[in-house]
Amino acid sequence: GAGVSQTPSNKVTEKGKYVELRCDPISGHTALYWYRQSLGQGPEFLIYFQGTGAADDSGLPNDRFFAVRPEGSVSTLKIQRTERGDSAVYLCASSLGGRTPEQFFGPGTRLTVL
């Protein structure tokens, strides 16, 4: 079956602009996660959805970052007033949820803020 898909694969924007990053999880996966990976680092947790609700958004760096998952499937990560420090690869993962720990990642969106 299809894996996690993310669009766009690359996004270049200017400082101060607004961006939206999309994630389409594996069909049937109720849990969805966003991570951010900077150069030379491992992925860093941002937010976790179980169904439609954000169960844990403690990893979001500040209030410029927001994510939604209105129908419990596709999720959008939104970044307002982008800063150069937001440049990174944004990874989405999904899992069956519950006590199943395995998370499956998408290819990521590389965000560059000029």
Next chain:
Amino acid sequence: TQLLEQSPQFLSIQEGENLTVYCNSSSVFSSLQWYRQEPGEGPVLLVTVVTGGEVKKLKRLTFQFGDARKDSSLHITAAQPGDTGLYLCGGMSGGSNYKLTFGKGTLLTVNP
């Protein structure tokens, strides 16, 4: 804050050699996952370990979870150029069954 350290950070070897990479923490993990990531791609799940002392094998890769569930190792036998990539370990702890904390990874290069 849980800190997960991986070593070595970089490893360059010749095809056919054996190698071991390590993942260590002061925290106890409820589960630990190993991933391999290639440039421009997302991490690909290799294995999940949940029981202290557990050993899992995936072809030429052997994964071990420490008895105290604070550390893990990945051993590759007869490495091949296709094994080249960033090996990441990610652990769940503190009662969380969803938040993965990752190390910085080991960047492995296998030269033909």
